[in-house]
Amino acid sequence: MQKIEEYVFEKYEYFFYFKGLIKDRGVKAFYQFANRYLYRSFSRSLIKRYAPKGVGLEIGVGSRTISPTRRTILSDAFSCHGVKDSIAKVLFNALDIPYQNHSFSFVLSEHTLEHITNPIKALKEWMRVLKPGGVIILILPHYKRNNDIHRPRTTLAHCIEDYGRNVSANDSTHFEEWYQLVVQKGLMPKHYAHQNKEELLSQASIHHHVWNQSDISELLIYLGNEIVFVDDKLYDRRDSFIVIAQTPFQV
Numbered sequence: 001m002q003k004i005e006e007y008v009f010e011k012y013e014y015f016f017y018f019k020g021l022i023k024d025r026g027v028k029a030f031y032q033f034a035n036r037y038l039y040r041s042f043s044r045s046l047i048k049r050y051a052p053k054g055v056g057l058e059i060g061v062g063s064r065t066i067s068p069t070r071r072t073i074l075s076d077a078f079s080c081h082g083v084k085d086s087i088a089k090v091l092f093n094a095l096d097i098p099y100q101n102h103s104f105s106f107v108l109s110e111h112t113l114e115h116i117t118n119p120i121k122a123l124k125e126w127m128r129v130l131k132p133g134g135v136i137i138l139i140l141p142h143y144k145r146n147n148d149i150h151r152p153r154t155t156l157a158h159c160i161e162d163y164g165r166n167v168s169a170n171d172s173t174h175f176e177e178w179y180q181l182v183v184q185k186g187l188m189p190k191h192y193a194h195q196n197k198e199e200l201l202s203q204a205s206i207h208h209h210v211w212n213q214s215d216i217s218e219l220l221i222y223l224g225n226e227i228v229f230v231d232d233k234l235y236d237r238r239d240s241f242i243v244i245a246q247t248p249f250q251v
């Protein structure tokens, strides 16, 4: 088990991150990062309002974060995503979190749950590490405002079935549908059309599931949470919706 005090991102570490960023990808990459930082002030203010005091966990952080980094452990499954290095401090699979029950005040995750084959299993794991009354903040791509626009939304019944079947991380149930309705419609970069199924699945860029804010609210309520904030179009990440939920105080 990890200790939570050890991995919070100190402000000075940004210096080294930026140094590497400029060296590897140029000043433009630094500008993009800084721009995004300023640009996401709306989401940051929501987190400030709804995340209780104490240490939080960000899951699937990738190369950027809007979390309060002085009190958030940034995590990811992979040290890089596409061509971008992850700024994660700790690497682990979101279905198997190396922290004890009730470790965190909040869990934040942006654009990650849709990449996971068994969303209920993941959410139960995220709830396990939350303190009673802890908060889950999910920012996810809205199916109508990204390349999933032609795909059917994932139902609660489907998520329950995936959980019942205990589907594994390499499950390919949604591959054909994703390939037909996203890749073959030209909604992914061109090289995707020249790769085989195994390669595409291993890159983890497939959205296994496709949602809007009502679907995710329904799922979180089904798991026993109370919804505290919902917006179908996040002001500063407009392809996304946000749902904030609170776990029960009684365990």
Ligand SMILES: C[S@@+](CC[C@H](N)C(=O)[O-])C[C@H]1O[C@@H](n2cnc3c(N)ncnc32)[C@H](O)[C@@H]1O
Residues within 6 Å of the ligand: 059, 060, 061, 062, 063, 064, 076, 077, 078, 080, 081, 086, 092, 093, 094, 095, 109, 110, 111, 112, 115, 116, 204
């Ligand atoms: C589309 S990127 C989002 C990155 C960042 N949060 C953002 O919003 O730009 C998806 C992220 O989910 C992570 N991821 C995918 N499957 C995961 C898993 N099973 N456990 C933890 N992280 C996972 C990937 O490593 C990647 O960083």
Ligand SMILES: [Zn+2]
Residues within 6 Å of the ligand: 117, 158, 162, 173, 174, 208, 209
């Ligand atoms: Zn599924």
